[in-house]
Amino acid sequence: MTVDGALPGVQPMIDDVAAFEALVRQNDRWIVALASRLTGRVEDAQEVAQEAFSRLHANRKSIGSDEQVRPWLRTVTVNLCRDLARKRARSLVVVNEECVARAAVESNPETHASHRQREEILRAALLRLSEKERTALVLRELEGLTTMEVATINGVTEAAVRGDIMRARLKLRKLLAKRLGREGQ
Amino acid sequence: MSCEKWEEPIALLVDGEPPADGLAEHLERCATCSQLLQDLRADQIALRTVPELDVAPLQWTGRRGRIRTGWWATAAIAAGLAIVFAWPGNRPDPLPPQPKWDNPPGLSPPKPAVAAKIRKKPRRIAPKKQIDSPARDDWAQILFEPPELEKRLPRGSTSEVAMQIQTSNPDVVILLLKEERFE
Numbered sequence: 074m075t076v077d078g079a080l081p082g083v084q085p086m087i088d089d090v091a092a093f094e095a096l097v098r099q100n101d102r103w104i105v106a107l108a109s110r111l112t113g114r115v116e117d118a119q120e121v122a123q124e125a126f127s128r129l130h131a132n133r134k135s136i137g138s139d140e141q142v143r144p145w146l147r148t149v150t151v152n153l154c155r156d157l158a159r160k161r162a163r164s165l166v167v168v169n170e171e172c173v174a175r176a177a178v179e180s181n182p183e184t185h186a187s188h189r190q191r192e193e194i195l196r197a198a199l200l201r202l203s204e205k206e207r208t209a210l211v212l213r214e215l216e217g218l219t220t221m222e223v224a225t226i227n228g229v230t231e232a233a234v235r236g237d238i239m240r241a242r243l244k245l246r247k248l249l250a251k252r253l254g255r256e257g258q
Numbered sequence: 259m260s261c262e263k264w265e266e267p268i269a270l271l272v273d274g275e276p277p278a279d280g281l282a283e284h285l286e287r288c289a290t291c292s293q294l295l296q297d298l299r300a301d302q303i304a305l306r307t308v309p310e311l312d313v314a315p316l317q318w319t320g321r322r323g324r325i326r327t328g329w330w331a332t333a334a335i336a337a338g339l340a341i342v343f344a345w346p347g348n349r350p351d352p353l354p355p356q357p358k359w360d361n362p363p364g365l366s367p368p369k370p371a372v373a374a375k376i377r378k379k380p381r382r383i384a385p386k387k388q389i390d391s392p393a394r395d396d397w398a399q400i401l402f403e404p405p406e407l408e409k410r411l412p413r414g415s416t417s418e419v420a421m422q423i424q425t426s427n428p429d430v431v432i433l434l435l436k437e438e439r440f441e
Contacts, residue, residue, distance in 0.1 A: 191304070192308055192309070195304055195305065195308055196308065199305070210305075213273070214302060214305050214306055215305070215306065220273075235270065235273065235275065238269075238273055239266055239269040239270055239273065240269075242269045242272060242273070242298055242301065242302075243265055243266070243269050243298075245301055245305075246294070246297055246298055246301055249301060250297070
């Protein structure tokens with residue numbers, strides 16, 4: 074039974090495969106988008122999304138209401154991305170360096186970079202942040218969560234989240250200024 | 259307060275936090291900090307407008323890639339493995355392959371009893387000798403293949419040709435040495 078403006082209820086479709094598939098189709102895009110911003114790789118994002126939905130399927134009985142599905146999926150996705158980033162910390166740094174180096178070579182600091190190059194530079198710069206800073210900034214800016222919600226997902230205090238976001242913004246500024254050739258300190 | 263110390267309050271301001279004391283007045287006077295605030299806000303907008311990566315929709319086919327079985331299946335698998343390893347026909351040969359000894363005439367090969375004794379007992383690892391002496395295999399090669407020794411050594415060098423006598427105790431070996439000069 075679908076409620077207007079809300080996700081289809083999980084509890085009634087314990088044995089309804091088609092309904093669960095519909096739930097996946099409704100949520101896979103934003104889950105993959107969130108995971109791709111946190112991991113930087115499409116393949117990793119898809120793997121994380123698959124795992125998140127697998128866990129949702131396994132824990133469907135423990136999710137009480139419709140409103141808890143999206144926050145539950147978001148929390149699981151963030152945790153999976155964090156685990157994946159820790160496992161691939163070294164390789165992730167190599168990928169970031171490649172992206173940033175390629176974007177820097179292609180862009181001329183004397184002129185404005187193309188729109189696509191700026192997007193690549195921005196994505197690469199986002200991946201240069203630490204895992205905590207990137208997660209806090211993505212959840213705050215791209216998911217539109219409040220500081221308290223971000224703190225709940227990450228399991229830290231609100232003050233810690235504010236600090237992570239502040240450092241993320243300043244680091245991002247310096248990275249973008251360096252790569253895009255903007256004047257600034 | 260220097261401009262560097264205003265960076266954090268400015269970043270918090272972009273995040274929607276209330277401005278720190280004196281920040282508004284400083285922004286009116288300092289062009290650098292004012293530019294920083296504009297750049298941070300521009301970055302915020304750019305971050306929110308970066309399009310999502312073009313990803314194919316997820317294909318959910320149940321618990322794909324994960325095999326989960328109940329306890330009864332796990333017990334059945336364990337029982338099957340136990341039967342496979344316990345089957346008499348699957349037991350490996352306990353005796354390792356026999357080492358090959360190219361014994362010259364006059365020297366007897368190791369007796370089977372001694373060889374078996376060697377295999378059953380754990381082999382003692384002798385401490386490494388500090389002297390620079392050839393390994394046991396090298397001595398055996400010197401003993402059994404003297405013509406090659408002449409080819410390996412340069413003119414004028416000396417060598418000790420060893421004769422190896424094996425005893426009933428595998429850890430005790432008697433070596434007879436003599437000098438020869440190759441010219």
